Amino acid sequence: MKLQPSIWLRTAYARMWVRTKSIYGEPLWVVVTIGFPLFTSLAMALLYRSTGLNSAVGFAVLGGVMISFWGNVLWSMASQFQWDKQQGLFEIYISSPAPITAILVGMSLGGIIGTAPSAALVAFAGWVFFAPPINPFWPGVIVVFGLTLAALYALGMTLASLYLVYGREAEALNEAIHEPVSLLSGVYFPSIGGFSPFPFALQVVASLIPLTIGMDALRRTLFALPGLPPAGFDAIYLHVIALSVMAGSLLVLAQKALKALEERGRRTGTIAVRQR
Amino acid sequence: MSHGDSKVTVETENLRREFESKQGKIVALDGVSLRVKEGEIFGVLGPNGAGKTTMVRILSTLLLPTAGTARVMGYDVGKEPEKVRPLINSASGAERAGYDFISARGNLWFFSQLYGLPSEEAHRRINELSAMLGLENYLDRKFYALSTGYRQRVTIVRAFVNDPRVVFLDEPTIGLDVMTAISIREFLLSQAKNRGRTIILATHNMSEVDAICDKVAIIDKGKILACDTPSALKRSLGAPALVMEVSPPPPPERLEMLAKLEGVKGYTSTIDEERGISRVQVVVNSDDTAQTVLEATRKSEMNVLSSYRQQTTLEEVFVALVGRGFREREHEVAA
Numbered sequence: 104m105k106l107q108p109s110i111w112l113r114t115a116y117a118r119m120w121v122r123t124k125s126i127y128g129e130p131l132w133v134v135v136t137i138g139f140p141l142f143t144s145l146a147m148a149l150l151y152r153s154t155g156l157n158s159a160v161g162f163a164v165l166g167g168v169m170i171s172f173w174g175n176v177l178w179s180m181a182s183q184f185q186w187d188k189q190q191g192l193f194e195i196y197i198s199s200p201a202p203i204t205a206i207l208v209g210m211s212l213g214g215i216i217g218t219a220p221s222a223a224l225v226a227f228a229g230w231v232f233f234a235p236p237i238n239p240f241w242p243g244v245i246v247v248f249g250l251t252l253a254a255l256y257a258l259g260m261t262l263a264s265l266y267l268v269y270g271r272e273a274e275a276l277n278e279a280i281h282e283p284v285s286l287l288s289g290v291y292f293p294s295i296g297g298f299s300p301f302p303f304a305l306q307v308v309a310s311l312i313p314l315t316i317g318m319d320a321l322r323r324t325l326f327a328l329p330g331l332p333p334a335g336f337d338a339i340y341l342h343v344i345a346l347s348v349m350a351g352s353l354l355v356l357a358q359k360a361l362k363a364l365e366e367r368g369r370r371t372g373t374i375a376v377r378q379r
Numbered sequence: 380m381s382h383g384d385s386k387v388t389v390e391t392e393n394l395r396r397e398f399e400s401k402q403g404k405i406v407a408l409d410g411v412s413l414r415v416k417e418g419e420i421f422g423v424l425g426p427n428g429a430g431k432t433t434m435v436r437i438l439s440t441l442l443l444p445t446a447g448t449a450r451v452m453g454y455d456v457g458k459e460p461e462k463v464r465p466l467i468n469s470a471s472g473a474e475r476a477g478y479d480f481i482s483a484r485g486n487l488w489f490f491s492q493l494y495g496l497p498s499e500e501a502h503r504r505i506n507e508l509s510a511m512l513g514l515e516n517y518l519d520r521k522f523y524a525l526s527t528g529y530r531q532r533v534t535i536v537r538a539f540v541n542d543p544r545v546v547f548l549d550e551p552t553i554g555l556d557v558m559t560a561i562s563i564r565e566f567l568l569s570q571a572k573n574r575g576r577t578i579i580l581a582t583h584n585m586s587e588v589d590a591i592c593d594k595v596a597i598i599d600k601g602k603i604l605a606c607d608t609p610s611a612l613k614r615s616l617g618a619p620a621l622v623m624e625v626s627p628p629p630p631p632e633r634l635e636m637l638a639k640l641e642g643v644k645g646y647t648s649t650i651d652e653e654r655g656i657s658r659v660q661v662v663v664n665s666d667d668t669a670q671t672v673l674e675a676t677r678k679s680e681m682n683v684l685s686s687y688r689q690q691t692t693l694e695e696v697f698v699a700l701v702g703r704g705f706r707e708r709e710h711e712v713a714a
Contacts, residue, residue, distance in 0.1 A: 110495035117492035121478055128480025191476040198439045200465040201493035369443045
């Protein structure tokens with residue numbers, strides 16, 4: 104299909120606008136998205152502080168920031184097409200000339216914009232209450248943070264296409280994935296590397312999750328050991344490569360999976376849900 | 380793709396669609412061939428389960444045909460969906476597609492962007508179409524706060540927001556009050572007659588077809604049984620239908636003898652529980668046959684309270700073609 108930049112950009116922008124407006128149109132949802140990561144990360148920070156691990160308090164705050172995005176990827180990206188299908192929106196997308204990648208990218212950008220304030224609030228609250236010691240390498244933090252979000256939302260796009268197959272079970276899949284990924288990716292503690300409590304085989308598995316790589320790289324760039332200079336790019340170049348490869352390949356995978364699902368849906372008649 | 384004076388915008392040739400189910404293969408469309416011209420409102424009339432929605436889904440590129448071809452504006456919907464999609468739009472009366480926490484205007488603007496409309500043009504069209512449908516004062520309300528009728532108006536505006544050449548509508552007025560349904564029908568007429576838009580209207584609402592369709596294809600069990608103008612179809616029956624009010628309502632098997640009488644094309648029966656009668660409507664080919672039917676009914680010891688002749692409607696056309704009314708047909712399909 105010939106790419107039409109105008110339709111692509113307009114669709115992506117419009118989908119981003121819808122996502123952002125929808126997030127803020129539901130006050131209760133805003134409270135939930137802020138409350139859940141905020142209180143969990145505060146609890147973890149208190150735990151670290153009470154056990155004397157003051158240098159690890161920052162891990163908890165960073166975990167709260169990143170778990171906000173992970174929750175958004177699962178609940179507002181992965182499940183989105185399934186909900187759209189139930190509402191009759193998916194068939195409107197498919198029968199329009201809008202490229203499906205534009206809709207996915209718009210959903211991602213809207214999700215990032217919609218989640219950013221709650222993530223910022225967690226960071227602000229963590230800083231006010233605990234003032235965790237940081238020793239940042241800001242260029243590295245910015246690059247890794249951007250790449251982690253790209254890889255996470257690309258994963259969300261891939262899951263969105265796969266969840267279309269599972270129908271209403273998608274919600275149960277979200278429940279099933281949320282906690283194990285939070286554990287394996289080490290949101291609140293290092294799950295890979297020298298400080299990981301996991302055996303090597305489990306660390307390899309954990310490394311396949313973009314959040315794991317992103318969290319490890321962010322910890323390295325934000326929380327270098329006191330007295331030592333901040334980490335440079337040499338400490339995170341492997342992370343940067345891994346996250347770039349993950350983001351790129353997941354994007355391609357999401358696009359191909361959706362195309363294949365559309366073709367299958369047109370053959371089997373499963374694009375639309377009969378609503379009466 | 381010209382045909383006569385007008386351009387043919389939608390064309391199907393031996394269109395067939397099968398679905399696999401646990402009960403085996405289901406044939407939803409069976410050799411459907413039709414031609415629709417530019418500016419026509421073309422009705423696809425049939426009971427639930429006749430294959431109307433399947434046809435609309437194939438034409439709107441959501442479903443591939445198992446065999447045969449379907450072309451919209453000259454493009455094959457199966458092989459060239461990307462060329463068809465910018466030229467069409469579709470809507471269903473059953474859909475409630477919209478984002479709840481966004482205004483009707485916001486939703487419509489969003490859908491216009493899927494077609495790449497510049498925002499200024501999109502808002503101009505939204506205002507213009509909304510005014511035609513009496514929606515202008517509700518555009519800034521959140522989608523969830525709209526009543527069923529106004530949501531349906533939003534759906535209709537959505538279907539025309541990109542100024543499509545061909546629009547597919549599946550039961551667009553189902554479940555709506557009379558005034559809303561009339562306003563939607565008037566809107567559809569204006570789009571077809573004033574703007575030359577082709578509208579394919581899949582429905583089981585016979586009065587709607589009668590009121591606005593230029594041509595109608597009567598479909599049952601996936602096959603087109605007849606295709607002509609509503610008036611030509613009604614004229615083809617020859618004589619007005621005979622309606623008998625019978626009390627007490629006879630068991631269905633006693634009415635079966637009606638179908639065996641010469642000149643009877645079919646019959647349908649509805650029970651009026653409040654009055655304790657059965658209204659038996661018999662499609663006949665002549666006034667003499669009507670007389671014969673009346674006498675035969677009385678002879679078979681059914682108490683005919685009254686009888687009258689009724690102006691032919693598309694219901695009688697369907698009864699003449701299938702031998703049963705819509706409701707009986709739907710019960711048969713459901714069983």
